[in-house]
Amino acid sequence: MPKQTFFNLPEDKKEKIIAAARKEFSRVSLYEASISNIIKDADISRGSFYQYFENKEDAFFLVLEDLININEKKFKDILKETQGDLIKSFVIFYEYLLQFFTCEKNKNFFKNAFLNMSHRIEQTMTSGLKKKNNSEKFKGIIKLIDISKLNIKINEDIHTIFRVLVPLTTSNIVESFAKQLSFEKSVESYKKQLDIIKNGIYKN
Amino acid sequence: MPKQTFFNLPEDKKEKIIAAARKEFSRVSLYEASISNIIKDADISRGSFYQYFENKEDAFFLVLEDLININEKKFKDILKETQGDLIKSFVIFYEYLLQFFTCEKNKNFFKNAFLNMSHRIEQTMTSGLKKKNNSEKFKGIIKLIDISKLNIKINEDIHTIFRVLVPLTTSNIVESFAKQLSFEKSVESYKKQLDIIKNGIYKN
DNA sequence: TTGACATATGACAACATGTCATGTAATATC
DNA sequence: GATATTACATGACATGTTGTCATATGTCAA
Numbered sequence: 001m002p003k004q005t006f007f008n009l010p011e012d013k014k015e016k017i018i019a020a021a022r023k024e025f026s027r028v029s030l031y032e033a034s035i036s037n038i039i040k041d042a043d044i045s046r047g048s049f050y051q052y053f054e055n056k057e058d059a060f061f062l063v064l065e066d067l068i069n070i071n072e073k074k075f076k077d078i079l080k081e082t083q084g085d086l087i088k089s090f091v092i093f094y095e096y097l098l099q100f101f102t103c104e105k106n107k108n109f110f111k112n113a114f115l116n117m118s119h120r121i122e123q124t125m126t127s128g129l130k131k132k133n134n135s136e137k138f139k140g141i142i143k144l145i146d147i148s149k150l151n152i153k154i155n156e157d158i159h160t161i162f163r164v165l166v167p168l169t170t171s172n173i174v175e176s177f178a179k180q181l182s183f184e185k186s187v188e189s190y191k192k193q194l195d196i197i198k199n200g201i202y203k204n
Numbered sequence: 205m206p207k208q209t210f211f212n213l214p215e216d217k218k219e220k221i222i223a224a225a226r227k228e229f230s231r232v233s234l235y236e237a238s239i240s241n242i243i244k245d246a247d248i249s250r251g252s253f254y255q256y257f258e259n260k261e262d263a264f265f266l267v268l269e270d271l272i273n274i275n276e277k278k279f280k281d282i283l284k285e286t287q288g289d290l291i292k293s294f295v296i297f298y299e300y301l302l303q304f305f306t307c308e309k310n311k312n313f314f315k316n317a318f319l320n321m322s323h324r325i326e327q328t329m330t331s332g333l334k335k336k337n338n339s340e341k342f343k344g345i346i347k348l349i350d351i352s353k354l355n356i357k358i359n360e361d362i363h364t365i366f367r368v369l370v371p372l373t374t375s376n377i378v379e380s381f382a383k384q385l386s387f388e389k390s391v392e393s394y395k396k397q398l399d400i401i402k403n404g405i406y407k408n
Numbered sequence: 409t410t411g412a413c414a415t416a417t418g419a420c421a422a423c424a425t426g427t428c429a430t431g432t433a434a435t436a437t438c
Numbered sequence: 439g440a441t442a443t444t445a446c447a448t449g450a451c452a453t454g455t456t457g458t459c460a461t462a463t464g465t466c467a468a
Contacts, residue, residue, distance in 0.1 A: 178327075
């Protein structure tokens, strides 16, 4: 987390710094990124940088969270649209994410983020759809799901379902960047995989 | 890939270098690792290192592949054991992997690898179970699977099933490291998720 | 012996990071 | 208004990093 000093800064200065960090993290991955470039671009001194942030990662996650927060509400909205159809919602959400990640403005940043995806980055990306530390948020999501369609015994099963769907979705997005799949190819492949989750792979 | 010069080296020197690299990559992640430490430990000059390897990554993947190759045959063996039961095989394989990754000798290396898992590391880890570039290997695996139990229309579906199971397995292993789950907890959680894949989440 | 090639070496340039003593500005206290 | 206190800004610096390169040494064939 950035230090308090950063949050005390005037809005425009904060934005300038975030923009500079974003520019650098769009150029190269977190690990190749250079603080020198960020401070040059943001027009602040090296000392200031370390008064705002713990280190490079700290700045990176600020940018990442800034971008992710935009999508906070989105999944819920989609669930409402589909009247609680979980799989349908994941497909629509996937299409939405793919477009968001690959639009001109964002694509380089996310390419660097996804292809060097560490556990912590993945955690941050998917925090909105996880139970942990988001118990209230997660309950809000569960409420919107039409359970009657689903083959579950206890409510806890929903959590397990998300633990299958979330990494699957992530891995598809990463693959989409890695192999530079077209939007259509990527969605098609994702849908096939969801069909498996839907119907199961064993005969009954 | 390491350069030819490296492979020309006498066996004991190669091993010494791999051991030194492994030691360093067990200490810290790929990105924090220092070439200086590796060459100090392996007793070679900086110039030599760059005559053997392109860069740090190059050395890292040498170590990784060295460790992964050991498991090459394992999945096939398990498939034979279970008479082609795919899900059963994945569970047994998961137990096997978990033990392999967390044994005293390997755990630090894999912890650093998994928690900083980049796309390329994941690719390398799971290359044995992927179709791409391994068409022959993959066919050999398919042959061993008892298709009669499975709910698939065309043979291509098997590929899709793997595209669901492999990232799911990976994400469970990563989580196991991240949350320091016990062997039992991790396997239990993995099994629950596989049940979903087995039966599907929608009522029919 | 000589020449051609493969391998080894460590000094070095260029660059990075994180710290710190020292400024300067803003705010509170008397 | 004067002074103390706190918050923020700065860039030089110590220390470490990587990748390169001229040079040295070893190897093997002719």
